[in-house]
Amino acid sequence: MSVLNEAGKDGTGRTGRTGRTGRTEDERSTRALAPPGTEAEVSTRPPVFGVRNVWKVFGPKAERVPGDPGLAGLSPAGLRARTGCTAAVRDVSFDVRKGEVFVVMGLSGSGKSTLVRCLTRLIEPTAGEILIDGEDVLSMDRTRLRELRRHRAAMVFQHFGLLPHRTVLDNVAYGLEVQGMGRAERRERAAEMVAKVGLDGLESRRPGQLSGGQQQRVGLARALAVDPEVLLFDEPFSALDPLIRRDMQEEVVRLHREEHRTMVFITHDLNEALRLGDRIALMRDGRIVQLGTPEEIVGRPADAYVRDFVRDVPREQVISVRSAMRRVEPGESDRGPSLAPGATVAAAIEAVARTGEPVARVVDEGRLLGVVDRECLLDVVAGTLSESHASDEPDESGASGASGGPDAPGGPDAPGGPDATGEPDGPDGPDGARAGSDRAVR
Numbered sequence: 269m270s271v272l273n274e275a276g277k278d279g280t281g282r283t284g285r286t287g288r289t290g291r292t293e294d295e296r297s298t299r300a301l302a303p304p305g306t307e308a309e310v311s312t313r314p315p316v317f318g319v320r321n322v323w324k325v326f327g328p329k330a331e332r333v334p335g336d337p338g339l340a341g342l343s344p345a346g347l348r349a350r351t352g353c354t355a356a357v358r359d360v361s362f363d364v365r366k367g368e369v370f371v372v373m374g375l376s377g378s379g380k381s382t383l384v385r386c387l388t389r390l391i392e393p394t395a396g397e398i399l400i401d402g403e404d405v406l407s408m409d410r411t412r413l414r415e416l417r418r419h420r421a422a423m424v425f426q427h428f429g430l431l432p433h434r435t436v437l438d439n440v441a442y443g444l445e446v447q448g449m450g451r452a453e454r455r456e457r458a459a460e461m462v463a464k465v466g467l468d469g470l471e472s473r474r475p476g477q478l479s480g481g482q483q484q485r486v487g488l489a490r491a492l493a494v495d496p497e498v499l500l501f502d503e504p505f506s507a508l509d510p511l512i513r514r515d516m517q518e519e520v521v522r523l524h525r526e527e528h529r530t531m532v533f534i535t536h537d538l539n540e541a542l543r544l545g546d547r548i549a550l551m552r553d554g555r556i557v558q559l560g561t562p563e564e565i566v567g568r569p570a571d572a573y574v575r576d577f578v579r580d581v582p583r584e585q586v587i588s589v590r591s592a593m594r595r596v597e598p599g600e601s602d603r604g605p606s607l608a609p610g611a612t613v614a615a616a617i618e619a620v621a622r623t624g625e626p627v628a629r630v631v632d633e634g635r636l637l638g639v640v641d642r643e644c645l646l647d648v649v650a651g652t653l654s655e656s657h658a659s660d661e662p663d664e665s666g667a668s669g670a671s672g673g674p675d676a677p678g679g680p681d682a683p684g685g686p687d688a689t690g691e692p693d694g695p696d697g698p699d700g701a702r703a704g705s706d707r708a709v710r
């Protein structure tokens with residue numbers, strides 16, 4: 269049976285996956301309207317996973333909780349006291365869009381792992397709907413589920429789950445072996461993946477002869493080998509020391525840039541979330557308290573909890589000049605360094621300091637959108653960026669007030685410038701990648 273053919277429908281009924289990047293002609297033409305990797309462009313992509321009102325309740329008679337407003341509305345402690353149940357995931361809805369890195373972040377016990385395991389039913393949701401490319405995951409039979417986990421959504425775990433008596437190459441080839449691929453072909457493909465994650469020369473070693481970071485690379489290569497549509501990472505790097513962790517994060521960013529794979533990445537580390545995520549779902553007590561880009565989460569926290577969570581983040585490394593800029597005033601349209609709207613405030617500070625100019629210009633494809641002066645930049649660093657800045661923001665067409673200053677030509681003369689842990693059917697492959705948006709807090 270062709271999994272890809274059956275999987276190749278998105279929620280709209282269009283043909284979805286057309287290759288490794290999974291883009292159709294329709295998508296490509298839509299994407300041409302907005303720069304790749306911008307929120308506007310990402311939001312036009314079809315969802316890979318659609319999650320609607322999903323609950324996971326552990327405990328006696330768990331299934332009565334989601335549908336009973338008296339129980340569903342209780343606090344975690346209240347629910348436990350009344351029913352003995354824990355609602356690990358509470359009424360969660362979101363889409364994971366094709367080609368994005370979707371990060372699920374939250375403190376220990378907030379429900380991250382449970383939620384992500386529900387996506388492929390490693391944990392059975394109590395209520396709700398989960399779609400992959402428009403197909404109902406909850407109604408899949410055993411065979412279809414196995415295919416889902418083996419071919420379409422592969423998991424990379426924190427404990428790499430490598431087979432100790434097999435070589436690196438055979439570990440990487442394992443998922444392909446499970447799929448029934450012939451020896452020569454799978455070893456060739458595995459060798460390609462070993463090279464891709466930077467382990468050339470180590471093919472014949474056993475896992476015990478590798479460092480933790482190298483073992484995690486083997487886990488990643490094994491997941492990539494089966495070329496899944498989505499890679500699911502469950503805190504894969506949390507056991508690694510900080511430098512190796514950083515290397516692995518860069519590896520993920522690189523894979524994302526080069527291959528545009530869709531990834532769902534669990535972490536409790538805010539910096540990791542900001543570095544990797546196109547969008548971040550911040551969880552607390554089983555709920556998503558905010559879902560947004562790193563810039564939205566840091567620049568516009570939804571409530572006091574999120575504000576406290578992001579309090580120590582260096583805002584200038586996350587907030588873009590698009591959010592910080594002001595209108596152009598007379599005499600400013602042809603002075604100062606030019607920056608793309610997605611450039612960070614940190615980059616603008618550097619540019620202004622280096623050139624000694626009073627402002628930097630925010631230019632998008634030849635159009636001057638606005639300027640940032642020292643005051644705008646300091647406002648970001650100090651956390652005093654007013655809401656008015658945000659509301660001044662132009663839309664992606666650049667048609668907002670910010671570009672409308674007397675000196676702000678909009679025309680052509682504008683200045684330019686796994687493994688099988690918890691999975692009954694054995695290890696499955698993964699994957700992952702991002703379109704070239706600027707990452708914050710690298």
Ligand SMILES: Nc1ncnc2c1ncn2[C@@H]1O[C@H](COP(=O)(O)OP(=O)(O)OP(=O)(O)O)[C@@H](O)[C@H]1O
Nearest residue numbers: 326354356374375376377378379380381382383536
């Ligand atoms: N099998 C289970 N039975 C009962 N409660 C569970 C079970 N698995 C998880 N829980 C509870 O569900 C809640 C969410 O757990 P989960 O492991 O999803 O959180 P997490 O955010 O991934 O935490 P961590 O970062 O520590 O892994 C916790 O209160 C946990 O104790």
